Amino acid sequence: MIVLVTPRLRLRTARPDDLEAMHAVLSSVEATLYWSTPPHADLDRTAVWLRAMIDIPSGEGEDFVVEHEGRVIGKAGLYRFPEIGFILHPDSWGQGLASEALTAVLTRGFDVHGLDAVIADVDPRNAASLRLLARHGFGETGRRERSWLVGETWCDSIDLALTRDDWLAARPG
Template sequence: MVTLRTERLTLRPARADDLDAIHALLSNPRAMAYWSTPPHTHRDQSREWLAGMIATAPDEGVDFVIAHHGRVIGKAGFYRFPEIGYILDPALWGQGLAGEALRAVLGHVFTAHGLERAVADVDPRNAASLRLLERLGFRETGRAAKTWLVGREWCDSVYLALDRKDWPQRTA
């Protein structure tokens, strides 16, 4: 798997020694507020999650850890094509880092992997994520109620998509 570099970020394959940083992120209630699982309470949960990320076959997905100044601050990519997913340390929200990472990942999968369409499933309460995806060119394709049982709470979904043919227009 390749390493992607942006002005401020390095997006690289995950490694087993990323566990501490990944567990800090996945156990953070603020970071996990709109994730598909509750915050991790045990390192073994994060270890298993990280092992799954590392084991993803290139024809199934491409997922990166995001490093900023040498420190792992999140993840962005496709655990399984065509669904994009990302999470970022809340201490760094609002600085444009998620958008910077997603632009790099989308450019990579549309060119190197030939992906025709990227899709996203977002909790409708996650207004910041919906705005980010809209800025990147994603368009809403539907909504559904009670799609995810997270802990003891049913959450809804907003479905979005971005076609490869529309991507060059977004980066021009």
């Protein structure tokens, strides 16, 4: 099991017993407002999602459950290299926890996996995620219309990237 530890968080490989905690995140209308799927209506939907997270083939991606004070609050990782993704329960918003989790994931992606760049796909209405990624050095690389069908609604995308060189240049020390 891979475990990343930050000052306030523990990011670890997902397990089947994370089902209820992740369902609490993925069934939240607020948390999934700009997610790639509608809120999960039942545990079965989350079980399929969690199994896919657990079964990421080695070398293709790396996703982590995020724990704060011993409680699962969401996920952050590179589900498929080099794309980053994250979602936290709304109770955890506004505390800098997403930023802390992203720093751990980016550090591992660049330092351990040797990625040349990390990319992100963000709904343009998701101002908080766009600000967070900008603070980490991500820059816009393009925009796409009607890129995701979420439920019955077409959503647009802003594509972002952070190069290894930009990441290294921005790191203290």
